Protein backbone atom coordinates (compact mmCIF):
# COMPACT_ATOMS: atom_id res chain seq x y z
CA UNK A 1 0.00 0.00 0.00
CA UNK A 2 1.34 3.44 -0.92
CA UNK A 3 0.05 5.77 1.79
CA UNK A 4 -0.66 9.29 0.58
CA UNK A 5 0.57 11.21 3.62
CA UNK A 6 3.99 12.64 2.98
CA UNK A 7 5.91 12.63 6.24
CA UNK A 8 9.13 14.29 7.40
CA UNK A 9 11.87 11.87 6.26
CA UNK A 10 13.65 12.09 9.64
CA UNK A 11 12.98 11.83 13.34
CA UNK A 12 14.05 14.45 15.85
CA UNK A 13 17.00 13.80 18.13
CA UNK A 14 17.63 17.22 19.63
CA UNK A 15 15.22 20.12 20.15
CA UNK A 16 15.60 23.85 20.71
CA UNK A 17 12.98 25.72 22.75
CA UNK A 18 11.24 28.69 21.16
CA UNK A 19 10.30 31.76 23.21
CA UNK A 20 6.68 32.86 23.48
CA UNK A 21 6.19 36.62 23.83
CA UNK A 22 3.23 38.98 24.22
CA UNK A 23 1.95 41.32 21.54
CA UNK A 24 2.99 44.43 23.57
CA UNK A 25 6.54 43.06 23.91
CA UNK A 26 6.74 42.50 20.19
CA UNK A 27 5.45 46.01 19.49
CA UNK A 28 8.20 47.40 21.73
CA UNK A 29 10.92 45.20 20.19
CA UNK A 30 9.89 46.23 16.67
CA UNK A 31 9.89 49.92 17.60
CA UNK A 32 13.41 49.52 19.08
CA UNK A 33 14.42 47.77 15.84
CA UNK A 34 13.42 50.80 13.74
CA UNK A 35 10.50 48.80 12.30
CA UNK A 36 12.93 46.59 10.41
CA UNK A 37 12.61 42.89 11.26
CA UNK A 38 16.26 42.33 10.25
CA UNK A 39 17.21 44.35 13.34
CA UNK A 40 15.25 42.21 15.83
CA UNK A 41 16.97 39.85 18.22
CA UNK A 42 16.21 36.36 16.90
CA UNK A 43 15.24 35.12 20.36
CA UNK A 44 12.28 37.53 20.27
CA UNK A 45 10.94 35.70 17.21
CA UNK A 46 8.67 32.68 17.60
CA UNK A 47 8.83 31.24 14.08
CA UNK A 48 11.63 32.61 11.98
CA UNK A 49 10.92 32.58 8.26
CA UNK A 50 13.30 35.44 7.49
CA UNK A 51 15.40 33.18 5.34
CA UNK A 52 16.09 29.59 4.42
CA UNK A 53 19.78 30.49 4.26
CA UNK A 54 22.01 28.83 6.82
CA UNK A 55 19.00 28.18 9.05
CA UNK A 56 18.49 24.49 8.29
CA UNK A 57 18.90 21.61 10.73
CA UNK A 58 21.93 19.45 10.06
CA UNK A 59 21.59 15.68 10.12
CA UNK A 60 23.31 13.41 12.63
CA UNK A 61 25.55 12.33 9.74
CA UNK A 62 26.59 15.97 9.22
CA UNK A 63 27.27 16.47 12.94
CA UNK A 64 29.31 13.27 12.84
CA UNK A 65 31.21 14.56 9.80
CA UNK A 66 32.13 17.71 11.74
CA UNK A 67 34.31 15.57 14.00
CA UNK A 68 36.16 14.37 10.93
CA UNK A 69 37.12 17.93 10.01
CA UNK A 70 40.81 18.29 9.19
CA UNK A 71 41.87 21.78 10.19
CA UNK A 72 45.18 21.80 8.34
CA UNK A 73 45.83 25.18 6.77
CA UNK A 74 46.81 23.77 3.40
CA UNK A 75 45.76 20.57 1.66
CA UNK A 76 43.28 19.48 4.33
CA UNK A 77 41.64 16.06 3.86
CA UNK A 78 38.25 17.77 4.31
CA UNK A 79 38.95 19.97 1.29
CA UNK A 80 39.58 16.95 -0.89
CA UNK A 81 36.36 15.31 0.26
CA UNK A 82 34.51 18.57 -0.45
CA UNK A 83 36.22 18.97 -3.82
CA UNK A 84 35.36 15.39 -4.85
CA UNK A 85 31.70 15.71 -3.88
CA UNK A 86 31.28 19.10 -5.61
CA UNK A 87 33.30 17.88 -8.60
CA UNK A 88 31.15 14.75 -9.00
CA UNK A 89 27.97 16.84 -8.81
CA UNK A 90 28.96 19.73 -11.05
CA UNK A 91 31.51 18.06 -13.31
CA UNK A 92 33.49 21.31 -13.09
CA UNK A 93 37.26 21.47 -13.11
CA UNK A 94 38.03 24.16 -10.56
CA UNK A 95 36.30 24.07 -7.16
CA UNK A 96 36.97 27.13 -5.01
CA UNK A 97 35.47 27.16 -1.48
CA UNK A 98 34.18 30.48 -0.13
CA UNK A 99 32.65 31.48 3.18
CA UNK A 100 29.25 31.99 1.54
CA UNK A 101 27.57 32.63 -1.79
CA UNK A 102 28.20 36.36 -2.01
CA UNK A 103 31.92 35.84 -1.58
CA UNK A 104 31.85 33.60 -4.66
CA UNK A 105 29.91 36.36 -6.47
CA UNK A 106 32.30 39.09 -5.42
CA UNK A 107 35.35 37.12 -6.49
CA UNK A 108 33.81 36.12 -9.82
CA UNK A 109 32.49 39.57 -10.72
CA UNK A 110 35.56 41.46 -9.56
CA UNK A 111 37.57 39.16 -11.82
CA UNK A 112 35.43 39.28 -14.97
CA UNK A 113 33.70 42.67 -14.95
CA UNK A 114 34.76 46.06 -16.16
CA UNK A 115 32.65 49.23 -15.86
CA UNK A 116 29.85 49.38 -18.44
CA UNK A 117 29.39 45.62 -18.79
CA UNK A 118 26.04 43.82 -18.55
CA UNK A 119 25.24 40.55 -16.79
CA UNK A 120 21.90 39.03 -17.86
CA UNK A 121 20.12 36.65 -15.49
CA UNK A 122 16.53 35.47 -15.02
CA UNK A 123 16.41 37.54 -11.81
CA UNK A 124 19.49 38.62 -9.93
CA UNK A 125 19.43 37.99 -6.21
CA UNK A 126 20.13 41.17 -4.19
CA UNK A 127 23.77 40.33 -3.35
CA UNK A 128 24.41 39.28 -6.95
CA UNK A 129 23.01 42.55 -8.22
CA UNK A 130 25.00 44.56 -5.68
CA UNK A 131 28.23 42.74 -6.54
CA UNK A 132 27.71 43.56 -10.22
CA UNK A 133 26.69 47.18 -9.66
CA UNK A 134 29.62 47.84 -7.34
CA UNK A 135 31.88 47.03 -10.33
CA UNK A 136 30.07 49.69 -12.39
CA UNK A 137 28.20 47.10 -14.46
CA UNK A 138 24.53 46.48 -15.06
CA UNK A 139 22.58 43.52 -13.61
CA UNK A 140 19.81 42.87 -16.14
CA UNK A 141 16.75 40.75 -15.30
CA UNK A 142 15.33 38.82 -18.26
CA UNK A 143 12.84 36.43 -16.68
CA UNK A 144 9.94 35.35 -18.95
CA UNK A 145 6.90 37.67 -18.82
CA UNK A 146 4.90 35.14 -16.71
CA UNK A 147 7.65 35.38 -14.10
CA UNK A 148 6.70 39.00 -13.46
CA UNK A 149 3.02 38.31 -12.82
CA UNK A 150 2.45 36.82 -9.37
CA UNK A 151 -0.85 35.12 -10.20
CA UNK A 152 0.21 33.75 -13.62
CA UNK A 153 0.46 29.97 -13.67
CA UNK A 154 3.44 28.44 -15.47
CA UNK A 155 5.39 25.30 -14.54
CA UNK A 156 8.74 27.04 -15.02
CA UNK A 157 8.18 30.64 -14.12
CA UNK A 158 11.90 31.03 -13.43
CA UNK A 159 12.82 30.53 -17.09
CA UNK A 160 14.89 33.23 -18.74
CA UNK A 161 13.34 34.87 -21.79
CA UNK A 162 15.47 33.29 -24.52
CA UNK A 163 14.27 35.70 -27.23
CA UNK A 164 15.17 38.70 -25.07
CA UNK A 165 18.54 37.13 -24.23
CA UNK A 166 19.24 36.58 -27.93
CA UNK A 167 18.34 40.19 -28.75
CA UNK A 168 20.68 41.38 -26.02
CA UNK A 169 23.51 39.14 -27.19
CA UNK A 170 22.90 40.36 -30.72
CA UNK A 171 23.19 44.03 -29.84
CA UNK A 172 25.61 44.08 -26.90
CA UNK A 173 27.69 40.88 -27.03
CA UNK A 174 30.96 42.74 -26.51
CA UNK A 175 29.69 44.06 -23.15
CA UNK A 176 28.52 40.69 -21.82
CA UNK A 177 31.23 38.65 -20.04
CA UNK A 178 28.88 35.81 -19.08
CA UNK A 179 25.24 34.79 -18.90
CA UNK A 180 23.81 33.76 -15.55
CA UNK A 181 20.68 31.81 -14.57
CA UNK A 182 19.50 31.48 -10.96
CA UNK A 183 18.04 28.09 -9.95
CA UNK A 184 15.53 28.26 -8.45
CA UNK A 185 14.78 31.90 -9.10
CA UNK A 186 14.72 33.31 -5.56
CA UNK A 187 13.89 36.96 -6.34
CA UNK A 188 11.18 35.81 -8.76
CA UNK A 189 9.44 33.63 -6.19
CA UNK A 190 11.61 30.51 -5.84
CA UNK A 191 10.38 29.41 -9.25
CA UNK A 192 12.16 26.68 -11.20
CA UNK A 193 13.94 26.79 -14.54
CA UNK A 194 13.37 23.93 -16.99
CA UNK A 195 16.10 21.79 -18.51
CA UNK A 196 14.80 22.88 -21.90
CA UNK A 197 15.39 26.52 -20.95
CA UNK A 198 18.89 25.78 -19.64
CA UNK A 199 19.64 23.97 -22.90
CA UNK A 200 18.41 27.04 -24.78
CA UNK A 201 20.78 29.27 -22.80
CA UNK A 202 23.61 26.83 -23.55
CA UNK A 203 22.85 27.03 -27.28
CA UNK A 204 22.82 30.85 -27.24
CA UNK A 205 26.03 30.98 -25.21
CA UNK A 206 27.68 28.63 -27.72
CA UNK A 207 26.46 30.78 -30.61
CA UNK A 208 27.89 33.97 -29.11
CA UNK A 209 30.92 32.39 -27.44
CA UNK A 210 29.85 33.35 -23.90
CA UNK A 211 30.36 31.37 -20.68
CA UNK A 212 27.19 30.30 -18.89
CA UNK A 213 27.13 30.40 -15.08
CA UNK A 214 24.47 29.06 -12.73
CA UNK A 215 23.60 30.72 -9.45
CA UNK A 216 23.09 27.24 -8.05
CA UNK A 217 21.96 27.94 -4.45
CA UNK A 218 18.80 25.82 -4.80
CA UNK A 219 19.87 23.44 -7.55
CA UNK A 220 18.34 20.36 -5.85
CA UNK A 221 14.91 21.94 -5.42
CA UNK A 222 15.09 22.99 -9.07
CA UNK A 223 16.03 19.45 -10.11
CA UNK A 224 13.03 18.05 -8.24
CA UNK A 225 10.66 20.49 -9.95
CA UNK A 226 12.08 19.32 -13.28
CA UNK A 227 11.35 15.74 -12.28
CA UNK A 228 7.78 16.67 -11.30
CA UNK A 229 6.92 18.99 -14.15
CA UNK A 230 9.06 18.52 -17.24
CA UNK A 231 8.08 16.02 -19.92
CA UNK A 232 10.20 12.89 -19.95
CA UNK A 233 11.93 13.59 -16.60
CA UNK A 234 9.66 11.77 -14.12
CA UNK A 235 11.70 8.56 -14.09
CA UNK A 236 15.04 10.23 -13.35
CA UNK A 237 16.78 10.55 -10.00
CA UNK A 238 17.06 14.19 -8.81
CA UNK A 239 20.84 13.72 -8.58
CA UNK A 240 21.03 12.86 -12.29
CA UNK A 241 18.88 15.82 -13.26
CA UNK A 242 21.07 18.08 -11.11
CA UNK A 243 24.17 16.72 -12.83
CA UNK A 244 22.68 17.49 -16.21
CA UNK A 245 21.82 21.04 -15.11
CA UNK A 246 25.42 21.63 -14.08
CA UNK A 247 26.76 19.95 -17.22
CA UNK A 248 25.05 22.63 -19.31
CA UNK A 249 26.97 25.40 -17.53
CA UNK A 250 30.61 26.51 -17.55
CA UNK A 251 30.63 27.61 -13.95
CA UNK A 252 28.53 28.37 -10.92
CA UNK A 253 28.31 30.35 -7.73
CA UNK A 254 26.81 28.52 -4.78
CA UNK A 255 25.67 29.31 -1.29
CA UNK A 256 25.91 26.05 0.65
CA UNK A 257 23.62 27.65 3.23
CA UNK A 258 20.70 26.59 1.05
CA UNK A 259 20.94 23.29 -0.81
CA UNK A 260 24.30 22.50 0.82
CA UNK A 261 22.20 21.88 3.98
CA UNK A 262 24.94 23.63 5.95
CA UNK A 263 24.88 26.64 8.26
CA UNK A 264 27.71 28.40 6.46
CA UNK A 265 29.75 28.04 3.28
CA UNK A 266 29.69 28.30 -0.45
CA UNK A 267 31.80 27.80 -3.51
CA UNK A 268 32.71 29.06 -6.92
CA UNK A 269 33.24 26.43 -9.60
CA UNK A 270 34.28 26.80 -13.21
CA UNK A 271 36.08 25.19 -16.10
CA UNK A 272 38.13 28.14 -17.35
CA UNK A 273 41.77 27.87 -16.18
CA UNK A 274 42.57 31.56 -16.61
CA UNK A 275 39.58 32.89 -14.69
CA UNK A 276 40.08 30.23 -11.99
CA UNK A 277 43.65 31.32 -11.42
CA UNK A 278 42.63 34.97 -11.07
CA UNK A 279 39.77 34.01 -8.76
CA UNK A 280 42.05 31.94 -6.53
CA UNK A 281 44.45 34.88 -6.24
CA UNK A 282 41.60 37.11 -5.14
CA UNK A 283 40.37 34.38 -2.78
CA UNK A 284 43.73 34.37 -0.98
CA UNK A 285 43.46 38.13 -0.54
CA UNK A 286 40.12 38.11 1.27
CA UNK A 287 38.91 34.57 2.04
CA UNK A 288 41.92 32.38 2.67
CA UNK A 289 44.05 29.66 1.15
CA UNK A 290 42.37 27.85 -1.79
CA UNK A 291 41.88 24.63 0.18
CA UNK A 292 39.72 26.27 2.84
CA UNK A 293 38.46 29.57 1.39
CA UNK A 294 37.31 31.14 4.65
CA UNK A 295 35.80 27.94 6.04
CA UNK A 296 36.86 25.56 8.78
CA UNK A 297 37.69 22.00 7.75
CA UNK A 298 34.58 20.86 9.60
CA UNK A 299 32.42 23.22 7.51
CA UNK A 300 33.75 21.59 4.36
CA UNK A 301 32.80 18.18 5.80
CA UNK A 302 29.26 19.36 6.67
CA UNK A 303 28.76 20.74 3.16
CA UNK A 304 30.09 17.60 1.47
CA UNK A 305 27.68 15.47 3.51
CA UNK A 306 24.82 17.94 2.97
CA UNK A 307 25.26 17.88 -0.79
CA UNK A 308 24.84 14.10 -0.71
CA UNK A 309 21.67 14.30 1.40
CA UNK A 310 19.99 17.15 -0.45
CA UNK A 311 19.47 15.19 -3.66
CA UNK A 312 17.75 12.29 -1.88
CA UNK A 313 14.28 11.89 -3.29
CA UNK A 314 12.53 11.39 0.07
CA UNK A 315 13.98 14.67 1.30
CA UNK A 316 13.02 16.63 -1.82
CA UNK A 317 9.50 15.17 -1.92
CA UNK A 318 8.92 16.32 1.67
CA UNK A 319 10.60 19.67 1.10
CA UNK A 320 8.63 20.69 -1.97
CA UNK A 321 5.37 19.32 -0.59
CA UNK A 322 5.64 21.14 2.73
CA UNK A 323 6.11 24.48 0.97
CA UNK A 324 3.12 23.78 -1.29
CA UNK A 325 1.05 22.87 1.81
CA UNK A 326 1.46 26.38 3.23
CA UNK A 327 0.73 27.92 -0.18
CA UNK A 328 -2.47 25.93 -0.58
CA UNK A 329 -3.75 27.00 2.85
CA UNK A 330 -3.18 30.68 2.05
CA UNK A 331 -4.73 30.42 -1.39
CA UNK A 332 -7.80 28.66 0.01
CA UNK A 333 -8.28 31.68 2.32
CA UNK A 334 -7.95 34.12 -0.59
CA UNK A 335 -4.48 35.44 0.27
CA UNK A 336 -2.72 36.42 -2.98
CA UNK A 337 0.58 34.55 -3.37
CA UNK A 338 2.97 33.87 -6.19
CA UNK A 339 1.66 30.84 -7.97
CA UNK A 340 2.44 28.06 -8.17
CA UNK A 341 4.29 27.84 -4.82
CA UNK A 342 8.05 27.91 -5.18
CA UNK A 343 10.57 25.54 -3.62
CA UNK A 344 11.87 27.23 -0.51
CA UNK A 345 9.29 29.86 0.28
CA UNK A 346 5.82 31.22 -0.15
CA UNK A 347 5.71 34.77 -1.45
CA UNK A 348 2.68 36.81 -0.46
CA UNK A 349 1.80 39.49 -2.99
CA UNK A 350 1.76 42.42 -0.57
CA UNK A 351 1.06 44.96 -3.34
CA UNK A 352 -2.15 43.12 -4.28
CA UNK A 353 -3.18 42.42 -0.69
CA UNK A 354 -2.51 45.96 0.57
CA UNK A 355 -3.62 47.85 -2.51
CA UNK A 356 -4.34 50.92 -0.33
CA UNK A 357 -0.59 51.27 0.42
CA UNK A 358 1.38 52.64 -2.57
CA UNK A 359 4.67 50.87 -3.44
CA UNK A 360 6.76 53.81 -2.22
CA UNK A 361 5.08 53.47 1.19
CA UNK A 362 6.36 49.88 1.26
CA UNK A 363 3.38 47.49 1.54
CA UNK A 364 5.82 44.61 2.05
CA UNK A 365 7.24 46.22 5.18
CA UNK A 366 3.71 46.88 6.47
CA UNK A 367 2.79 43.21 6.05
CA UNK A 368 6.04 41.78 7.46
CA UNK A 369 5.80 44.06 10.50
CA UNK A 370 2.17 43.14 11.15
CA UNK A 371 3.03 39.43 11.01
CA UNK A 372 5.68 39.91 13.63
CA UNK A 373 3.52 42.03 15.94
CA UNK A 374 0.46 39.80 15.70
CA UNK A 375 2.07 36.37 15.72
CA UNK A 376 5.83 36.55 16.34
CA UNK A 377 6.42 35.29 12.80
CA UNK A 378 9.37 36.89 11.01
CA UNK A 379 9.18 37.19 7.22
CA UNK A 380 11.01 39.48 4.81
CA UNK A 381 10.07 42.15 2.28
CA UNK A 382 11.27 41.42 -1.24
CA UNK A 383 10.17 44.53 -3.04
CA UNK A 384 10.68 48.25 -3.23
CA UNK A 385 12.92 48.54 -0.17
CA UNK A 386 15.13 45.74 -1.46
CA UNK A 387 15.20 46.68 -5.14
CA UNK A 388 13.74 50.18 -5.52
CA UNK A 389 16.89 52.25 -4.99
CA UNK A 390 19.09 52.79 -8.07
CA UNK A 391 22.85 53.49 -8.11
CA UNK A 392 22.10 57.08 -9.23
CA UNK A 393 20.00 57.69 -6.09
CA UNK A 394 16.60 57.48 -7.79
CA UNK A 395 13.91 55.41 -6.12
CA UNK A 396 11.20 53.67 -8.14
CA UNK A 397 8.73 50.89 -7.27
CA UNK A 398 10.21 47.41 -7.69
CA UNK A 399 8.55 45.07 -10.20
CA UNK A 400 6.68 43.41 -7.33
CA UNK A 401 6.17 43.99 -3.63
CA UNK A 402 6.35 40.57 -2.02
CA UNK A 403 6.68 39.24 1.49
CA UNK A 404 8.64 36.03 1.57
CA UNK A 405 7.92 33.31 4.10
CA UNK A 406 11.10 31.26 3.68
CA UNK A 407 11.03 27.80 5.18
CA UNK A 408 14.24 26.65 6.88
CA UNK A 409 15.18 23.10 5.88
CA UNK A 410 14.16 20.30 8.29
CA UNK A 411 13.43 22.77 11.13
CA UNK A 412 9.68 23.32 11.55
CA UNK A 413 6.93 20.72 11.79
CA UNK A 414 3.50 20.74 10.21
CA UNK A 415 1.89 22.38 13.26
CA UNK A 416 4.36 25.27 13.08
CA UNK A 417 3.33 25.75 9.47
CA UNK A 418 -0.37 25.55 10.42
CA UNK A 419 0.28 28.35 12.93
CA UNK A 420 1.99 30.46 10.25
CA UNK A 421 -0.97 30.00 7.90
CA UNK A 422 -3.38 31.04 10.65
CA UNK A 423 -1.26 34.14 11.36
CA UNK A 424 -1.05 35.25 7.72
CA UNK A 425 -4.78 34.76 7.23
CA UNK A 426 -5.53 36.74 10.41
CA UNK A 427 -3.38 39.68 9.26
CA UNK A 428 -4.81 39.51 5.74
CA UNK A 429 -8.32 39.76 7.12
CA UNK A 430 -7.36 42.92 9.07
CA UNK A 431 -5.58 44.46 6.08
CA UNK A 432 -7.53 47.75 6.17
CA UNK A 433 -5.88 48.57 9.52
CA UNK A 434 -2.34 48.35 8.10
CA UNK A 435 -0.49 51.56 7.17
CA UNK A 436 2.60 52.28 5.09
CA UNK A 437 6.07 53.33 6.23
CA UNK A 438 8.77 55.79 5.29
CA UNK A 439 12.52 55.36 5.61
CA UNK A 440 14.27 57.53 8.21
CA UNK A 441 17.84 56.18 7.74
CA UNK A 442 19.38 53.90 5.13
CA UNK A 443 22.78 53.07 3.65
CA UNK A 444 23.28 53.50 -0.11
CA UNK A 445 23.80 49.79 -0.88
CA UNK A 446 21.71 46.82 0.32
CA UNK A 447 19.60 49.19 2.36
CA UNK A 448 16.98 46.64 3.37
CA UNK A 449 19.29 44.96 5.89
CA UNK A 450 19.77 48.01 8.12
CA UNK A 451 17.27 50.72 7.09
CA UNK A 452 15.13 52.28 9.83
CA UNK A 453 11.49 53.22 9.28
CA UNK A 454 8.63 55.12 10.83
CA UNK A 455 4.94 54.48 10.34
CA UNK A 456 2.86 56.86 8.21
Ligand SMILES: Cc1ncc(COP(=O)(O)O)c(C=O)c1O
Pocket residue numbers: 053100101102103125127128182186187215217254255256257265266
Ligand atom coordinates in the same frame (compact mmCIF):
# COMPACT_ATOMS: atom_id res chain seq x y z
C1 LIG B 1 19.73 33.10 -5.34
C2 LIG B 1 20.76 33.52 -4.33
N1 LIG B 1 21.99 33.86 -4.76
C3 LIG B 1 22.94 34.22 -3.89
C4 LIG B 1 22.71 34.28 -2.54
C5 LIG B 1 23.82 34.73 -1.60
O1 LIG B 1 24.26 33.69 -0.79
P1 LIG B 1 24.87 33.99 0.67
O2 LIG B 1 23.74 34.47 1.53
O3 LIG B 1 25.42 32.67 1.11
O4 LIG B 1 25.93 35.01 0.52
C6 LIG B 1 21.44 33.95 -2.06
C7 LIG B 1 21.16 34.03 -0.61
O5 LIG B 1 20.05 34.06 -0.15
C8 LIG B 1 20.44 33.55 -2.99
O6 LIG B 1 19.21 33.21 -2.59
